Each structure stands twice: as C-alpha cells, then as structure tokens.
Amino acid sequence: MVVDDINFTLKDGRAATLRSPREEDIEGTRAYLIKSSGETHFLLRYPEECKNFTYELEKTIFNDMNSSANGAMLVCEVEGKIAGTCTITRDRWIKTRHRANIAVALLSEYWGQGIGSKMLEALIDIADKMQYVEQIELEYIEGNSRARALYEKFGFRIVGVRPKAYRLKEGTYLNEYIMIKELQREGK
Numbered sequence: 001m002v003v004d005d006i007n008f009t010l011k012d013g014r015a016a017t018l019r020s021p022r023e024e025d026i027e028g029t030r031a032y033l034i035k036s037s038g039e040t041h042f043l044l045r046y047p048e049e050c051k052n053f054t055y056e057l058e059k060t061i062f063n064d065m066n067s068s069a070n071g072a073m074l075v076c077e078v079e080g081k082i083a084g085t086c087t088i089t090r091d092r093w094i095k096t097r098h099r100a101n102i103a104v105a106l107l108s109e110y111w112g113q114g115i116g117s118k119m120l121e122a123l124i125d126i127a128d129k130m131q132y133v134e135q136i137e138l139e140y141i142e143g144n145s146r147a148r149a150l151y152e153k154f155g156f157r158i159v160g161v162r163p164k165a166y167r168l169k170e171g172t173y174l175n176e177y178i179m180i181k182e183l184q185r186e187g188k
C-alpha cells in the first residue's frame, strides 16, 4: 500500500522523510542495499549477493509493495539520499493473516539518528490499521544490541531462538532471535 509522507527531524537537525518508494528511488535503494550489506553481518546478504537486485527487479518490488493490501515498503530520504528502507508484510493465508513481519535497515552513517524509531512507529501504525493483523513479528541476529534495544523500546519481546541461523564466510555461526509484539485491537 502507499502511505502518506512522514516528515521528521534527525537528532543532528537534518530534515528526513519516510515515504512510499517511487521510480526515482531505485538507484539510491540499490546503492543502499549493496553498501549496507557490507557494513554489518547482521543483514542477510553479502554485497555480491545483491547484484540480482537489478533496476527492473527493484521496480517490480516497489510496484508490488505499493499496490499490495498485504504490505508496505518505506524509504527514508535524507538530503536527497536513500538512508534506508523498512517493510511490513502481512501473511496471506486465513490461518496466518493475523501475523505481520517487519524489517528495517539503514546505512551506518545514519545509525543513532532516530530513523529506526520513526520507522518502527510508522510500521506499527500501519499494522494497527491493517485488517486482521494482531501481532507483529521480526527477527534479529545475535549480537545486534542496537536492533534489540530498538525493538524492546517498542514493546517487542523475545519468544524464540533459531540456532546457527547464519554461517559467516569465515565459519562463525550466529543465532537468530524471534521477537513479537501483540497489538491491542478491538473486534479481532
């Protein structure tokens, strides 16, 4: 779905906008995807695995997310640059459509500026308004204390662990933690 633009101010005073992606964001989003993948091992892919995200694929992803009733993607723009993206996807099946999964990530130069918090606020607001959704789910990788602090700040709690979810190139295994937040809503 397409959401209204959210304008806000970073901790350092710069203006930022959270909004649904547009075609002119494709190159910036591809650049962010490749760079952020090399800045932390807490994200799923290595930079060379992002090459499949061609201009055309990214365009399809934007169109699919913007036209879907089951989800939304937001980009964060700071001074004309894509600082990061976040997504929410509601499960499509009758038995699981009360669950939505979220993901957030930013370029490292934008960490600690309050963007993650603004993204969580926006995603929770979308989930609150999305038909059927009763709980929001997410995963984070062992050691990602910044992400964990962000999620706990918004009321997520750990409900499980997937051992050895990641195996880094040099052989280190990392566990993945599963967190959920239950929504208080009327007329479930």
Ligand SMILES: CC(C)(COP(=O)(O)OP(=O)(O)OC[C@H]1O[C@@H](n2cnc3c(N)ncnc32)[C@H](O)[C@@H]1OP(=O)(O)O)[C@@H](O)C(=O)NCCC(=O)NCCS
Pocket (backbone or CB within 6 Å): 040, 042, 043, 084, 104, 105, 106, 107, 110, 111, 112, 113, 114, 115, 116, 117, 118, 139, 140, 141, 144, 145, 146, 147, 149, 150, 153
């Ligand atoms: C995780 C991530 C999305 C957080 O976004 P962010 O914009 O840096 O987060 P915020 O600035 O809104 O800070 C959120 C909270 O984290 C906590 N926090 C901030 N810096 C921290 C640090 N260095 N260590 C631990 N917690 C920290 C604070 O509680 C903060 O809340 P406060 O500002 O109200 O005190 C971002 O750092 C990121 O993209 N990291 C790399 C990719 C990634 O790990 N994505 C998540 C995958 S699960």
